[in-house]
Amino acid sequence: xxxxxxxxxxxxxxxxxxxxxxxxxxxxxxxxxxxxxxxxxxxxxxxxxxxxxxxxxxxxxxxxxxxxxxxxxxxxxxxxxxxxxxxxxxxxxxxxxxxxxxxxxxxxxxxxxxxxxxxxxxxxxxxxxxxxxxxxxxxxxxxxxxxxxxxxxxxxxxxxxxxxxxxxxxxxxxxxxxxxxxxxxxxxxxxxxxxxxxxxxxxxxxxxxxxxxxxxxxxxxxxxxxxxxxxxxxxxxxxxxxxxxxxxxxxxxxxxxxxxxxxxxxxxxxxxxxxxxxxxxxxxxxxxxxxxxxxxxxxxxxxxxxxxxxxxxxxxxxxxxxxxxxxxxxxxxxxxxxxxxxxxxxxxxxxxxxxxxxxxxxxxxxxxxxxxxxxxxxxxxxxxxxxxxxxxxxxxxxxxxxxxxxxxxxxxxxxxxxxxxxxxxxxxxxxxxxxxxxxxxxxxxxxxxxxxxxxxxxxxxxxxxxxxxxxxxxxxxxxxxxxxxxxxxxxxxxxxxxxxxxxxxxxxxxxxxxxxxxxxxxxxxxxxxxxxxxxxxxxxxxxxxxxxxxxxxxxxxxxxxxxxxxxxxxxxxxxxxxxxxxxxxxxxxxxxxxxxxxxxxxxxxxxxxxxxxxxxxxxxxxxxxxxxxxxxxxxxxxxxxxxxxxxxxxxxxxxxxxx
Numbered sequence: 001x002x003x004x005x006x007x008x009x010x011x012x013x014x015x016x017x018x019x020x021x022x023x024x025x026x027x028x029x030x031x032x033x034x035x036x037x038x039x040x041x042x043x044x045x046x047x048x049x050x051x052x053x054x055x056x057x058x059x060x061x062x063x064x065x066x067x068x069x070x071x072x073x074x075x076x077x078x079x080x081x082x083x084x085x086x087x088x089x090x091x092x093x094x095x096x097x098x099x100x101x102x103x104x105x106x107x108x109x110x111x112x113x114x115x116x117x118x119x120x121x122x123x124x125x126x127x128x129x130x131x132x133x134x135x136x137x138x139x140x141x142x143x144x145x146x147x148x149x150x151x152x153x154x155x156x157x158x159x160x161x162x163x164x165x166x167x168x169x170x171x172x173x174x175x176x177x178x179x180x181x182x183x184x185x186x187x188x189x190x191x192x193x194x195x196x197x198x199x200x201x202x203x204x205x206x207x208x209x210x211x212x213x214x215x216x217x218x219x220x221x222x223x224x225x226x227x228x229x230x231x232x233x234x235x236x237x238x239x240x241x242x243x244x245x246x247x248x249x250x251x252x253x254x255x256x257x258x259x260x261x262x263x264x265x266x267x268x269x270x271x272x273x274x275x276x277x278x279x280x281x282x283x284x285x286x287x288x289x290x291x292x293x294x295x296x297x298x299x300x301x302x303x304x305x306x307x308x309x310x311x312x313x314x315x316x317x318x319x320x321x322x323x324x325x326x327x328x329x330x331x332x333x334x335x336x337x338x339x340x341x342x343x344x345x346x347x348x349x350x351x352x353x354x355x356x357x358x359x360x361x362x363x364x365x366x367x368x369x370x371x372x373x374x375x376x377x378x379x380x381x382x383x384x385x386x387x388x389x390x391x392x393x394x395x396x397x398x399x400x401x402x403x404x405x406x407x408x409x410x411x412x413x414x415x416x417x418x419x420x421x422x423x424x425x426x427x428x429x430x431x432x433x434x435x436x437x438x439x440x441x442x443x444x445x446x447x448x449x450x451x452x453x454x455x456x457x458x459x460x461x462x463x464x465x466x467x468x469x470x471x472x473x474x475x476x477x478x479x480x481x482x483x484x485x486x487x488x489x490x491x492x493x494x495x496x497x498x499x500x501x502x503x504x505x506x507x508x509x510x511x512x513x514x515x516x517x518x519x520x521x522x523x524x525x526x527x528x529x530x531x532x533x534x535x536x537x538x539x540x541x542x543x544x545x546x547x548x549x550x551x552x553x554x555x556x557x558x559x560x561x562x563x564x565x566x567x568x569x570x571x572x573x574x575x576x577x578x579x580x581x582x583x584x585x586x587x588x589x590x591x592x593x594x595x596x597x598x599x600x601x602x603x604x605x606x607x608x609x610x611x612x613x614x615x616x617x618x619x620x621x622x623x624x625x626x627x628x629x630x631x632x633x634x635x636x637x638x639x640x641x642x643x644x645x646x647x648x649x650x651x652x653x654x655x656x657x658x659x
Contacts, residue, residue: 623649
C-alpha cells in the first residue's frame with residue numbers, strides 16, 4: 001500500500017503512523033510469507049504433479065511472484081522434479097515478458113523448452129513454444145512468432161490422448177495466430193482462428209480463454225469500423241475478467257473500450273475509462289499496456305483540444321514503446337503526434353511523424369509477412385491432411401497385428417471355437433477396413449479432382465494476364481478469390497460432409513474463377529428456397545463441382561450463343577430430401593459426345609462416377625438413398641442444354657430409431 005500513499009503527499013499524523021507501522025512490520029511479513037511458501041513448495045514437490053494444469057492450479061496466484069518462482073525453480077532442480085523446473089521457468093519468462101524485459105523472458109522460456117524436450121514433457125514443451133511465440137508477437141516479429149505457434153499447434157494435435165492442458169494449448173495457438181493475422185490486417189484468417197479458439201474455451205469452460213477471445217473478436221470488428229459490435233465484445237470480455245478478478249484483463253478491456261469511445265466522438269467517457277488503467281498498468285509494470293494506455297489517453301485529449309496534456313501523454317507512451325522496442329505502439333504514437341502537430345500548425349513535423357508511422361507500420365504489415373503467413377497456412381493444412389492419412393495407415397497396421405496375435409491366442413486356448421471366432425472377427429474387421437479404405441480413397445481422389453493441375457495452372461495463367469495487362473484491381477480481386485477457393489477446398493477435404501450453405505459458397509468461388517477463362521460472359525446464378533435451412537442440412541463436401549465443371553466444359557465451352565448461363569437451384573419438395581438442379585443452355589450431351597469422339601486426345605472423366613460413389617457412401621447414414629437424373633433439354637426439337645437433378649437425403653437413420 002505504501003506506493004499508493006506517497007504520490008499524493010498526504011501528511012496527516014495518522015497516515016504517517018500507518019506508514020511507520022507498515023515499514024516496521026513489512027520485513028517480518030515477507031519472512032513469514034517466504035517461510036510459508038517454502039514449506040508449500042516442498043509439499044508440492046513431494047506430490048510431483050505430472051500435468052501442467054495440475055501444477056498451475058496448485059500454485060495459484062503464487063506464480064505471479066518472481067521471488068517465489070525462483071525458489072520453486074531452485075527446489076525443483078535440487079529434487080530432480082523436471083515438471084516443476086519447467087513450470088517455474090515458464091512463469092518467470094511470462095512475468096519478465098509482461099514487464100517487457102524480453103531478453104530475460106526468452107532466456108527463461110528457452111530453458112523451459114530445453115528441459116521439456118530432454119525429458120519428453122510434451123504438454124510443457126507445447127506451452128513453452130506458445131509463450132516464446134507470444135514474446136515475439138509482442139515485439140511484432142511476425143515470422144518467428146508464427147513459427148513457434150505453428151510448431152506448438154502441430155505437436156499438440158499429433159498427441160493421441162488430448163488432455164485438458166493440450167486442449168488449452170491448442171486454443172492458445174489458434175488465438176495467438178489470430179492475433180498475428182490481425183496485426184497484418186488478414187481479418188478473415190484472424191476471425192477463423194479466434195472462433196476455433198473460442199469453441200475450445202467454451203468446451204473447457206475456461207473464463208480466461210473466453211475473455212481473451214471475445215476481446216480479440218472485438219478488435220476485428222473495431223478494425224472493420226463495426227464499433228457497436230466491437231464494444232459489445234469488449235464488454236463481454238470485461239465481464240469475464242471481472243469474474244476471474246484479472247487486473248491485466250481489466251487494463252486491456254478498458255483501454256479498448258476507451259478507444260471505441262474516442263472513435264465514437266465521446267472523449268470525456270473515454271478519459272473516465274482510460275485514466276484508472278494507467279495507474280493499474282504501472283502497478284503491474286506491464287510496459288506494453290502502459291504505452292497503450294498513455295497513447296489512448298493522449299488520443300482522447302486531442303479530441304478535447306487539450307493539446308498540451310495530449311502531447312505530454314503521447315510522448316510518455318512513445319518513450320515507453322521505444323525503450324522496450326514495441327513497434328506497433330511506436331507507430332501508433334507517431335500517428336497521434338502527427339495529428340497533434342497538424343492541429344498546432346506544425347505541418348512539417350506532422351508530415352515527418354506521419355511518414356515515420358507509415359514506414360514502421362509497413363514493416364509489420366509487409367507483403368512478405370502476408371505471403372509467409374499464407375504459405376505457412378497452406379503447409380499446415382497439407383501437413384495435417386498427410387498426418388491423418390499416416391495415422392489411418394498406422395492404425396490399419398496395428399489392427400492387422402492385433403488380429404494376428406488374437407488368432408494365435410485363440411488357437412492355443414480353444415482350437416475349434418477359437419478358429420471360428422477369429423475367422424468371424426477377421427472377416428468383420430477386414431470388411432470394415434475395406435470400407436474405411438474405400439472412403440479414404442474416394443476422399444483423396446476427390447481432393448485430386450478439385451485440385452487438378454490444369455485448373456490451378458489455367459487459373460493462375462488467367463490472373464497472370466491481368467498482371468501483364470496492368471489490370472491490378474482485377475488481378476488482386478481474382479487472386480484473393482483463388483486463394484480463398486483453395487483454402488476452402490483444403491478445409492472441405494478434411495470434412496466428409498459440410499452444410500449446403502458452405503458448399504454453395506465454395507461453388508460460387510469456383511465459378512467466379514472459371515468464368516475468367518470465358519471472359520466473364522457466363523451468367524451463373526444460385527437460388528435457394530426459403531424452406532431450405534442452409535446451416536443444418538448437410539451434403540458431401542465439394543459434391544457439386546464435377547457437375548458444374550461438366551456444364552462448363554462439355555456444355556458451354558463449345559456453344560456459340562452469346563447469352564451463356566448456368567442456374568443452380570436448391571429447394572425442398574419432399575420432407576426427407578433436398579433437391580438440387582443444375583441447368584445450362586449449352587450444346588447438349590449428344591453434340592458434346594460427338595465433339596469428344598472427334599478429339600485426337602481422349603481423356604476419361606471420372607468426376608461424375610466418383611461423385612456417385614461418394615453420394616452412395618453418404619446415403620448409408622440416412623433412411624433414403626440419393627437420386628440422380630440427367631435430362632436433355634430441347635427447344636423446337638433442337639438441343640438447348642442439360643438439366644441435372646440430384647435428390648440428397650436429409651433424415652438420418654439414428655433419428656428414426658430415436659423417434
